[in-house]
Amino acid sequence: MAEKITVLNPMGYPPKVQPKPLAPRLDTLNGKTVYLVDCRFDDSDVFLKQMQAWFRERMPSVDARFIQIRNVYTKDDPETWEEIKRNGDAAIIGVGH
């Protein structure tokens, strides 16, 4: 039988994962403002403008506002998040890929 040996684990040390609650959901979207947040990656603006058109046609009671993040998607964008928090009720962000 082959001899057993002991070796070290090559993996690094991961951080502890902290629980993060999601925001409570809305009862309805009627009369609400939904921001369509363009992460500015690979034609996501074209996609979200089509989604905006969908809301206008299918759910005109929703104020679907198109907005672009202020920098590249790898950077946090507190100004945009604060604007959405101040003036909006919900957000759809895309397109992640």
Place this chain on the structure above:
Amino acid sequence: MTIDHRYQVPTVAVHTAIFERVTKSVARVNGMPRMRQVYVPQPVMGKTAQQLRDYIEGNDPVTGRPVMQEILEGLTAPLEEEAAKGVGFDRSTPRLLEPDTEENLNQLFLDQNWTDKLPIILPTEARVEAMLKHTRHKPEEVVGHMRPTAFREYWEYTVEKVAVNAVMAGCKPEYFPVVLALASTGASARGSTTSSAAAMAVVNGPIRHELGMNCGIGALGPYNHANATIGRAWGLLSQNGQGGSTPGLTYLGSQGNNYAYNSVCFAENEERSPYVPLHVEKGFKASDSAVSAFGGCRTTLFTLGLREKHWKEHVRNMLRGMDPHESPVLVIDPITARQFIDRGGLDTREKLIEWVYENAEMPAGEYWDYQLIQNYVYPRATFGEEPYATKLKAKDDEMIKMFRKDEINVVVVGGETNGYWRIFGAGYNKTASVDEWR
């Protein structure tokens, strides 16, 4: 994730379906496993407005349910308990693996994606200890943190973890300070970018000769033990130190990149170069030993020498062949370096970089239409960041600079068997002292 959790705005994230595994994994390790995510077909890039409207009107390829129905439910359906509270957990990495036979352990390392799929040296305690004798730093000292993309969490690695991966790569113990210096940059040689980037490592100073590194004939090829294994160690340390490099999960490079096998690791030919060494340009003394880490290494252009009549046009053509989001690194044989002096009077590294900066131009309309410029530069330009904001004012047919001057680098390497030279697209990250890790 930020807007839903930190700003408490109910949010749905839309992704393309190929990224299902990675987006769910990122949500999980961010404590939000029930984050509302909806998928559309891949790709979005290049599709017409009507095709994208069809995505919106169609079904989520992951669940088979209508995309808009899922989005509306994602914003209005009450949260499950896990979503309302989030889910935290702790993970640990045991120092030792369960004892087993060499054959089984080699299979385990393959199965766990801890290798680059080439044979490894198993990191026994004796081998790791021998590696650790070549640094004064303690095994438990934290060397750095790394992650495969901006969206994933940083993992931490110690001197011992770097040693384990250096053993696996086949490094001799005396190479260890160079591997530690690379690890200390925090630059991953296993970035997850869909663009399939590799890394590049350029070693300067006396350590090159102490380790017998190759800076001459075949320096970038598989002909030198130190060049081969130091770069490989950086790659293995990156994938294991950052928490993985698994296709579809922590690696998304669409085509992959052969350069990643040894992270294009070589030494600069300082003795035959007419220029100051790279590490001196980066602020070190010539007598220091240092290693420079580059990332995003993909593009390669090459030619032979510099012709008397049209060398400028030839080099401009090479530069125009690059994506302007890349950063040119001129990797030139000493013969070519001297030709840059003879032909153009470019007798310092600074003059050569200035020439490249001035001559790498393209019409503004073409520049702004590059997809990577749209993704990564245009947003910065629209919010006033220079020099991009000024470039954005140019008319479509106006010639503008492709690169920033501080993005351009020059390295001299090669054995003068001929004047072949290359331009790599690779972004400079950092130069780290090797001496500090001895």
